[in-house]
Amino acid sequence: MVAAGEVVYPSAAEGVSEFVETYVVGRARDDSRRAAMVDAATELDDVARDWEGAAFADLPADDRDRLLRELGVDAADPVPDGTLSERLRFHVVNELLYAFYASPTGGRLAGIENPIGHPGGAESYRRATMDGPETTDSGGERDG
Amino acid sequence: MDRTPVDDADVCIVGAGPAGGLVAHRLAESGATVVVLEAGPRFDGDRREQLEQHIRPGLGGPWEMGGPRDAFSSSGESFYPLNAARVKGVGGSTLHWQGMVMRLHERDFELDSRHGVGADWPIGYDDLQPYYAAAEREFGVAGAADNPYAPPRDEPYPLPAFRPSHSDSIFAEACERLGIDMHSVGNARNSEPYDDRSPCVGYGTCKPVCPSGAKYTAESHVEKAEAAGARVIDRARVRRLEHDEAGERVVAAAYTTPDGETHRQEATQFVLACGGVENVRLLLLSDSDRYPDGLANSSGVVGRYFMDHLFAGAGGRLDRPTRQNHVGFNTSECHQFYDEADPVNGLKLEFLNYAGPSPVIDALHADTWGDDLLDQLDESYGTHVSMGALVEQLPREDNYVGLDRETTDDLGDPVPEIHWSVDEQTEAALSRANEIQARVLDELGVEDRWTVGPDETGPAYHHMGTTRMGDDPESSVVDAECRAHDLDNLWISGSSVFPTGGAMNPTLTIAALSLRLAESLRAELG
Incomplete structure (x- = not known):
């Protein structure tokens, strides 16, 4: 998953290995979800060995990216029990993307420190910038 | 789980959404023996599951709507996406609602008198005002x-x-x-901790799911009702209301449970609270020799005047x-x-x-x-x-909810037909x-x-108008207390009783009317 994360996450992402281990693999709330992720990653590894002669994690990043695209994972619908590319989209690529962009880690790179799916408090919506102060109220008093 | 009927029930409520939950709570608190029959399940467990189902493609909808249980027909000029517009389960459609709550305006109760359109309600804003305030306290409305x-x-x-x-x-x-x-x-969402629920923590997914519990759902009042002694039977699909020989009182609700068994829940009083579509469907499915056009339908307007925003x-x-x-x-x-x-x-x-x-x-x-x-x-x-x-969409007789007798659900019952334009x-x-x-x-x-x-x-998914309230039994289904004109012990709670719908999100008015109904019904029980 870390090797896939290095491809799926933008180059600006830092600490990919720790993030994946903590928030992607560690996030799975039940064993079946974690097992499905491991199974999909194992299948990807098998394909890499067949097609490229090396484990997925041992391939250069560009080759990992190309392999996923050649498998059609970029265009595939995410389906938990679908075809190989659909399963890879669901259990590998979208597991990685969900954990990343539903957190401030990925959200901040896209311009939002409190993305949907993240319980980042009920104050950020009032700020004009990610790290600025809350906007001054305009209009009437709202003292209830 | 035991899904058999409750003995000696005073009140049987069909539907565990806000309309049913509030009535159940008030009546159970007053000492009545209350049973609530809910067609959908209880959604227990970590609500982050539903959060993920909402955000991530490939996981299906968070509230399991749209299967054979929920089949429907849409026959009007405008397609009506019914199963996006409701949830069956303990909590009802407040499980997926956004939680915007505001009172109708005074003019909404007297559109006919003021403007010669729509219909007047048999009650005015003044009648509902104290119940609006009570509803705001029940929900924990944040407003100014x-x-x-x-x-x-x-x-x-x-x-x-x-x-x-x-x-x-x-x-x-x-x-x-x-x-x-x-x-x-007005937001039915905690800006501060309230009623043992969390303040908003900014998940950003209010509609269709609030994982923190800051957004009000009717699960809250269903739980309170249960704590006060009510029994709530989930996955109990009411298919028919049976009346006595004279056709004056409902005597039982027949419901089917997941094991395929059909039971009869008897009670002294019955409250329909399953939404502007299923309320109608159940009344029409309960036709009899005495009521060939459906129960509580001597006016012929059950299902008519369907409105949405x-x-x-x-x-x-x-x-x-x-x-x-x-x-x-x-x-x-x-x-x-x-x-x-x-x-x-x-x-x-x-x-x-x-x-x-x-x-x-x-x-x-x-x-x-x-x-x-x-x-x-x-x-x-x-x-x-x-x-x-x-x-606002004004009430029109040719917008209606009926039965599509050519199409049946997985129990073999005709599905609702939405005819809307x-x-x-x-x-x-x-x-x-x-x-x-x-x-x-x-x-x-x-x-x-x-x-x-x-x-x-x-549509904004607000189903209104299909069992309209009025003083005249010839042109309305329930009276000002939300009791059916035709049957002494049948009450209808929810937006189906709205004669007009204004343009305000309806749930606060549903709650106010439910609290008012509970008071009338409590008096009836003695």
Whole structure:
């Protein structure tokens, strides 16, 4: 998953290995979800060995990216029990993307420190910038 | 789980949404033996499961709607997406609602008298005012008395309003120049801890799921009802109400449980609280020799006058950050144009805090990743603004909920048929909303504009009007106490009793009427 994360996450992402281990693999709330992720990653590894002669994690990043695209994972619908590319989209690529962009880690790179799916408090919506102060109220008093 | 009937029940309530939950709680608290039959399941467990189901493609809907149980037909000019518009389960449609709560205006209760359109309610705003206040306390409404267009109120909201968003401050510049007033909006969502529920923590997915519990759901009152002794039977699909020989009283509700068994729940009083579509369906499925057109339908209007609110919207992009999609609710509205006479349909304007795409949802649907994806997200997120509006649809007899006897659900019962269209008068009101929205967006200099108007509009998923309330048994289904004209012990709770729907989100009015009904029913029980 870390090797896939290095491809799926933008180059600006830092600490990919720790993030994946903590928030992607560690996030799975039940064993079946974690097992499905491991199974999909194992299948990807098998394909890499067949097609490229090396484990997925041992391939250069560009080759990992190309392999996923050649498998059609970029265009595939995410389906938990679908075809190989659909399963890879669901259990590998979208597991990685969900954990990343539903957190401030990925959200901040896209311009939002409190993305949907993240319980980042009920104050950020009032700020004009990610790290600025809350906007001054305009209009009437709202003292209830 | 034991899903057999309760012995010696005083009250049988069909439906465990807000209408049923509030009545169940009030009556159970007063010592009545209450049983609630709910067609859907209890959604226990970690609500982050539903959060993920909402955000991630490939997991199905969070509330399991749309299977054979929920089959329906749509036969009108406008397709009605019924299963997007309701939830079956303990909590009902408050499981997926957004939680916007405001009172109807005084004029909404007397549209016929004032303007010669629609119908008058048999009660006025004054009658409902104390129940509105009680409903706000039950829900824990966050709001402020800063709305000069709101009907009179005697007490503050239970919780302080959510403060305006950064996006609101952008709109405020333009609105001030145009003389358009912005004010707070009532939210059934905790701005502070209330009723043992968390304050909002900003998951941003209010509709369809609030994982923190800050948004009110009727699960709250169902739990309180159970704590007060009520029995709630989930996955109990009521298929028929049976009446006595004289046709004066309902004697039992026949329901089927997941094991295929059918049971009869007897009770002294019956309350229908399963929404503006299923209330009708159950009455029509309960036809008999005495009532060949369906129960409580001697007027012939059960199912007629189906109404929804229509959405009008407009938006686009600015050349600066607008900070959208942090929260899933709105913090400002404008009710300035609500009471206008031309067009007479009520309309309210909303300033959205969730305009444009959310990066995580875009990412999960994208056909790329890595730096390419981030470039796309940079382009798609950050500068959107939009306004929404709800527009009133006046009651028309030819908009109706009926039975499609050619199509059956998985139990073999005819499915509901929704026959719905949007009339020209409503379209004119939608255009009026678009006109005001365009003035604001012009003033702001919004580009890349889009509009949702009469041609693109859709329903707001508020099912109203199908068992209308009135004094005349010839032209209405229930009386001012929400009791059926035809049967002494049958009560109907919910928006199906609304003679007109205004343009305000209906759930606070559903709650107020439910509390009022509970009081009348409690008196009846003695």
